Each structure stands twice: as structure tokens, then as C-alpha cells.
Amino acid sequence: MTLAAPRAEPGSLHERLVAGIRDIILRGEIADGAKVPEAALCARFGVSRTPLREALKALATEGLLTLRPNRGAVVAPLDAAGLAEVFEAKEALERFIGLHAATRATAEDLRALEVLHAELAGAAGTPDLYSEINAAFHHRLAGAARNGQVQQIYASLQAQVRRARHAVNHDPARIAASLAEHEGIMAALRIRAPLDLAERLATHNTATARAILAHFAVGQGQPTLGRVAVGSAGRGEGAG
């Protein structure tokens, strides 16, 4: 089934670099606001600076990085206000997705979503896994709306949220509530109720926003103040 060239991962070098660095950022490996270590990444991926810098430009266009002319790239700092904007924008898309996924989802979509939904319930005890499956579920649901533009934009916003998630601790109570909301989402999807699905997705988004923003405000202190000093201030107070 596979062609020769198993070791070389699929896609062009550019795509692999973009995906790889994006993953590093999304995993929180480089702190929010910290400078992107160009040389270290070159060594890590075994490439020269030329393709690496191309990937950095692409990620900056995606919004994950901020380019400071002559001063390198930093992981785009997200303050509470910016994150609130992301959630607000996401709500608009959630409603769209709900409206259209309800009518356009294929049987295959439904089957895959049921599987992910079941896996989600089983991952309630492992926040990182829960977060991952949750992201996969919503990505699949976005795809079921059959609009490539929306799916891509949605993925971009979702990435911002996942990035912020790493700065907060996972709240079991919130996970329980989230699961309950997902039950409602699946129920609306099963009977293909557009308005209901849209409303439930919007509500789910708002609830997630509240939870993350609440934790975020704590973890980040006063968002509007500490823009530059992000690197120094501790973020160790996570697990409570």
C-alpha cells in the first residue's frame, strides 16, 4: 500500500516544517511571547535557515507568530482581550457549522463523529487526551459543513484556543460540563436539527470561552499589563 520512501514523511519540506513548528508552538514548547530560536530549530529539523525562515513567514501569516523586523520572530502573545476576540469570531463560525453540518453531514461523517464522541467520554480523566479528541471532533464537525474556507478558518481559530489552553489548568468540572454539552450537540446532530445544533455549538463555545478566560486571567495575571515581560513572569502556578 505504501510507496517507497517511508522514512521521508509525506508532503514537501515546507509543509513539514510549517506543521512541525506549528505543533511545537501549539504544544506550548516555546513560551507565549518568547523568541523563536531559529538556530535551534534548524538543527532540530536538519535544514538550513532558508526553508526554516520561509516556514516562519507562513506561520506569521497564520497568526501564530509575530515578526519583529530585525529582531526576530516571537510566538504571538495572546492576551485575554485577543482571546476573547478569537472566541467571538469562533462563535460566528460555530453557528454556521451547526446550521450546515446538520443538513450536509454524510452518514460517514455521523459515524466518525459518533466514534469520536464515544472516545471523548472515555477521555474525561485525561485532560490532554480529552483536549486532543475534542479538537478532532470539532474539526470533523466543521468539515461536515462542507465548506473548505470555513473549515480552514475554523482550524486556525481552534489552534489559537488550543495554544491558550496550555497556559491554563484543566478543570474536571468544566470537562464534565463540556461532555454534557457534547451530548446535546450529538443529539441535535442525530436528528439533523440545524437551528438547535447551531445554538448548542454557540453555547458550547461561550461556555468554553468563559472557562478558559477565567483560568487565563488567573494564569496570566493582568493581561493588558504584562505584554513584554511574559518570558520572566512565572507560569508554574498551574496545577491546583
Next chain:
Amino acid sequence: MTLAAPRAEPGSLHERLVAGIRDIILRGEIADGAKVPEAALCARFGVSRTPLREALKALATEGLLTLRPNRGAVVAPLDAAGLAEVFEAKEALERFIGLHAATRATAEDLRALEVLHAELAGAAGTPDLYSEINAAFHHRLAGAARNGQVQQIYASLQAQVRRARHAVNHDPARIAASLAEHEGIMAALRIRAPLDLAERLATHNTATARAILAHFAVGQGQPTLGRVAVGSAGRGEGAG
């Protein structure tokens, strides 16, 4: 020493290249689906291939270009189905913008929008100018919603639409109808009616979509002598 910067245009070279090439694409200077002439652009902007290629990667991330590994970049071909997706996604944002611009627009916003609205009416006879002012109006309105994420995404979608616009002829009847819709939009904005503004923007978007897609289907009927599979997908018009 605020020695005036030596007439080098503002922004970094990267930004200027991205903006410059984007403008070239949006103006339709490079045909839809045509290969991006790397060498020619290098000569035109007086730079080497390194920064130019970085700009190309950024524009590909924006969705304006498609990168074909080892085969160069082409202006991302937009077929009728893809364009319909853009309009669909845009509708979701239009509703958001209407909902929030109605309540968040500042007096300064309203003043600027009134000016643009007046200019628009005066440009009814010059399609290109009309298109330009129209874009500025909607961009400003998007900004009035006070959500940077939405404004950026909206601008990206708007760019796709403007690109398609170059492939169609401008219809005076459509411009008249568009102006009438804009009157309604301004009326809703003046009294700050969120639901009404959202609905009017959505309707305006749909009407524009119908007009452009109708012309697009004609203009692109036989796009470019047997290009890939653009013409085969039968789902041309009939949008909502």
C-alpha cells in the same frame, strides 16, 4: 535625529513584497491559474529570490497562491464552487459584523462610513472605482465590529471576491441594486439596529454572490482550454 527615512516605503521588505504581489494578483495582472513568474517579479521589485520566495509562501498561506512542489506557485484557481464557499463563509461573518457593528461603531466610524457611502453613490458610473470604494466601505464596517480576528478573516475573503470580480464584467443593474442595498444598510446602522443590519448585510452578500456567480459561470464557462477539472463540476448557479 528623526532623519526622514530615505524614501523607502514603510514596513519591512517582506511586508512590501507581500502587499505588492498581492496587489498584482488582486488586479488580475497574473491570470487565474497562471504560474507566478519568479524571475520577473525579482527583477520588478529589485530583490533576490530569497525574500521573494518568502513572500510567495506567505501569500500561499493567505490562500491567494497554490504551491506545487517542484513546479512553482500558481495563482490559486477559483472555480464557481470555491467561490460559492467564499460567499457562504462571508455571510457568516457579515451577520457577525452586522450584529456587533450596530452596537460598537463609534461616532468616528459612522462619520467615515457616511463619507464612503456618499462616495459610493457618486461612483456608480465607474465600476472599478465603485468596487474599490465598496471594498473600503465594507472593510471599515468590519472594523466597526471591533474584532481584529474577524476583520482580518473578512479582508481575506473579500480579497478572494475582488479577485473573481476581475474575471467578470460589471453590470450597471447590479450596481444600482447594490446601491439600494447600501441605503438600507446605512439606515440600519444609523439607528443601530443589530438584527436588521445583520440581515441586510447577509442579503447584500447573497445578492452580490448571485450576481458574481452568474457572470462567473459565463465568463469562466470555458476557462482556459481544458484546465484541470474546473468546468466539470456542474454546480454552477442556483445559490440559495
Next chain:
DNA sequence: GCAGGTATTTTTGCATTCATTTCTCAGACC
């Protein structure tokens, strides 16, 4: 005359090199 294959040219992708700018830090000066 034409299909198929091969050599040449062009283009693409990446590495390397070079010029500038910024950062670091030691030392002079107030």
C-alpha cells in the same frame, strides 16, 4: 510523418555566504 526516447535548458529548492542590525558587556565618565 510521427511516436518515443534522450539530451539540453530552465526552473526550483535549499545551502552557503555576506552585509547590517541588534544585543551584550566591559570600561570610562559623572
Next chain:
DNA sequence: GGTCTGAGAAATGAATGCAAAAATACCTGC
């Protein structure tokens, strides 16, 4: 003691060079 200055070091940004892949031209054999 603190601050400013400036030389050295490190980084960033862009140009050039080089290997590989594609596109084109050519050329042979039928």
C-alpha cells in the same frame, strides 16, 4: 554607585551558489 559609551559578539536579512527536478528541444527509429 550608577549611567553612558562603544567595541566585540551574535542575530537577522538578503544575495549568491549549487544540486536536483521539471520543462523543453532535439533526435533517432519506425
